[in-house]
Amino acid sequence: MVKYEVSVTTANLAQATTMNNVFIKLVGTDGESKRTWLTSLKGTAAFYLGAESKFSVSCPTSLGKLVLIEVDKKPLPLFPEDSWFPSKVEIKSPEGDTYRFPIYRWISDSEVKLFREGTALRVFEDSHHLGKYSREKELNLREKQYCWDVYAEGIPHCIKVDNPLDLPSEVRFSFTKTTEFLFTASTGLTELKLKGLSDCKQNWTDIDAISRVFCCKRTGISDYVQKHWRDDAFFGYQFLNGVNPLMIRRCSVLPKNFPVTDDMVFLRGSRSLADEMQTGNIFLCDYNRLDGVKTSVINGKKQYLMAPLVLLHQTPDDKLMPIAIQLKQKPADDNPIFFPTDSEYDWLLAKIFVRSAEFSEHQLNVHLLRTHLLAEVFSVSLLRNLPMVHPLYKLLVPHTRYTLQINYLARLLLIAKDGVFTKFAASGGEGMFTILKRSLSSLTYSSLCIPDDIAERGLESVPNFYYRDDGLRLWDIIHRFVQGVLGHYYKSDAEVQQDSELQKWIQDIFVHGFLSQASTGIPQSFGTVAELVKFVTMVIFTGSGQHSAVNTGQYDYGGWMPNTPISLQRAPPTTKGSSSESTMLQTFPDVNTTVQGMSTMWLLSKQSSDFVALGQYPEEHFSEEIPRKVIKDFQGELEVLSAVVKARNQSLDVPYTYMVEVENSVAI
Template identity: 75%
Template structure:
């Protein structure tokens, strides 16, 4: 007889343990062990939360190199079947070899569950019959569990599930996440001190009242926003380092529909637009995706959402200053161009309309579509088409954590017919559908890759652009890590081309994420290792850094409503000199709309205590030594970047923290 020492690690997640009888079967290249009941000295506590328990499985002779294990849980007579979350199983063979079997999923029934040994195998090198059978059966089950669904025509497809509980257990929130998210959602109004006014459909009577209700739960940045939101320098700063740094671009030729002249913006005659554009000092933000939308009806009143154009000038002291704002796309007598030299409230009202447009553009295009919806596509395609033993699965599965459930909740609570966004945002309803369709049609592969995107927008040398500075460094760190891992598994381009699972993954993404549109530049297949490395880098960056950049600061910049109005309820002025503080107050959203907007961005900015941050991998999917070494190098590089960011932020009035690896979650989980 020969003995195999089996060590079972149960996760320390809440309720991860089980009192079930657990049986195991070892499957090797030369044979199979008997189905063995794992009964140890700890008895029923062998598989308690956080337990590590060892057992002996005896065989008449060695069964060779281990390929997989079969685990089966059977309820005790006096107990019902309870769920179990084993982290991993280690098996030490009589030859002295140690085999790792990563699991990291809920086992919720008494069926036989098969798990492969942790050494990554691509499909063409998985040659053992039992291994191939297990691989095929896993993908067959996954294709049944993870199905595509068209949520809205012209937008990325999503996971087919009507309710979070319909999702497979392995992708649902943990108990901790569920509890904290539910509590934050239920208590947001009271936490912000807004419960007593949440039903009021009145106007804000004065700015002092708005100031008083907004002072609860102030962050340092939010306090700065509240004090400086009227200032032109801060208005321009937000296009670089606020929650939507994705729209600004260098302007070399004025759009035909933005008839700004030198004497409008350079009254002293010291500059000309042509000269400043040639020097690279003129920048444009164009909200053309919002043009012609049908605005929402809120509290029985028609709302207003403009599609403005903004011209900005980089001054000699490196500030990004707005110099002209046109609130509608088509020039007309009743569509004046506003300037800093206009009256205080003409200029401030124009900026408020820009900030409201930015809220809607940011939420639907930059945040929802370009991070949440695309991350879901990447995740569903991975879970449908790539088995656990594949190196791509091991590399990417940490970046899918909670994404399917948070998106399911968003579709149910935020953008459904009765959702908060639909009810209280200017672009809710039909406008939302139009923006999402237009947004997907404008997405390109290059715009999802920050080095290409920064170059295409001409922003390589803009000063004080911390999103770019941190983002490019983060991209390079992720790229180096991905390149190291994938070059370890793919020695040449031929191996990429013949990996059918890899090709199915990208094909599904091209079809269901980008609706088979070649104009996006998204690859339909991979032909080289370099192509694969870049695309996987983009996926990880999108799910981690990019989402953090456009999500984490929502309460910082949106908690003070006038800086980020979810909607506006009066038309913009068609003639200068007709505005005042009173007209501004009547233009701002009603009290209840403001309250709903504040509580929502509060919820979306609250990370849970079980968050997993970039570079942290509590689930050990890789067993090969090289990926494990590369992971440690990756973590070291992220620590260095974090130190660089913190050192810089010490000298800034408004620190930029959203791409600090210490606050970036691995996945779109909020």
């Protein structure tokens, strides 16, 4: 007889314990063990949360190289069946070899589960018949668990579920996350001390009234926003380092529908507009995706959403100053171009309409589509097409954490018929889907890759652009990490081309995420290692750094409503000289609309206590030394980036932290 030493670790998660009997079978190249009941002196405590328990499995002869294990559990008589979350099993063979089996999933029934030995294997090198069988069985099950669905025509597809409990248990929120999220969602208005205002459908009477509401919950940046929201310099700054740094681009030729001339604008430095464009000091933000969008009706009143064009000038002292704003796309007598030289409230109202347009562009295109919906597509395709033993699964599965459930909740609570966004945003309802469709049809692969995007927008040398500086550093760090891991497994382009599972993954993304639109530039297959590495870098960056950049600061920049109105209920001025503070207050959203927006942005900006930072991998999916070393190097580089950013921020009035305080996945 020979003995195998079996070590089973139960995850340190709430409700991970099982009181059921646990059984294991070892399967190797030369045979298999009997199904063995795992018993020890610990008794039922052997599988408590956080416990590591050791057992012996005896066999008449050696099983050869271990290929997989079969695990199942059965309840004791009169005891209910429970759920168990084992993290890993380690087995030491009689020959002295150690085999690691990553599990990291809930086992909630009595069915036998198969788990592969942890060494990553691509489909064309998985030669043992038992390995092939388990691989095929796993993917057949996953295709049934993770089905595609069409939420609305013209936008990326999503996972098909009717409620969160329909999601496979391994992708659901933890008990901790569920409790915190539901509490924050249900008490947001109370936590902000706004409960008594949620039904008030009146206009704001003065700015002080908004201040009294806002004082309940503030951040360092939100305080700065309240003090400086009227300032032109801060208005310009937000295009670089606010929650939507993707709109601005260098302007070398004015659009024909934006007829600004030299005699209209004042440029510090006394140069002409043409000269400044030639020098690279003129920038444009064009919200044409919002043109003609049907707006919602809130509190019985029609809402207004403009599609502005904004011209900005980089001054000699490196400030980005707005110099002209046109609120509608088509030039007309009743569509004046506004300038800083206009009356105080004409100019301020023009900026307010821009900031309100910015809210819809940011929430629907930059935040929802370009991070949440794409991350869901990347995740569903991964879970459908790649088994746990595949190296890309091991690399990417930590970056799918909570994404499917948070997106389901977004569809349920935010953009459904009775969702907060639908009921309280100017672009809610029909307009929302118009914007999403337009956004997807104009989305490009290069715009998802920050080095390409910055170059295409001509922003390589713009000063004080911290999103760019930190984002490019983070992209490079992620790229080196991905190169290190995937380069270990794919030594040639031919191996990439040969991996049919990998090709199915990208094909599913192209079809279900980008609706087979070749114009996006999204690859339909991978031909080289370099193509694979770049795409996977984009996937990780999108779900971590990019999501953080466009999500984490929502309350910072939007908590003070006048800086980011989620809706406006009065049309913009068609002539100059008639606007006043009273006009502005009548234009702002009603009290209940304001506080619903504040509460939602507070929820979406709030970090969970079980936050997992980028680079931290509590689940050890890789067994081999090289990828484990690459992970350590990745963590070290992220620590250096954090220190560099922290040192830089000490000298800034408005610190930029959104690319270092980053979660591993789209989890909020």
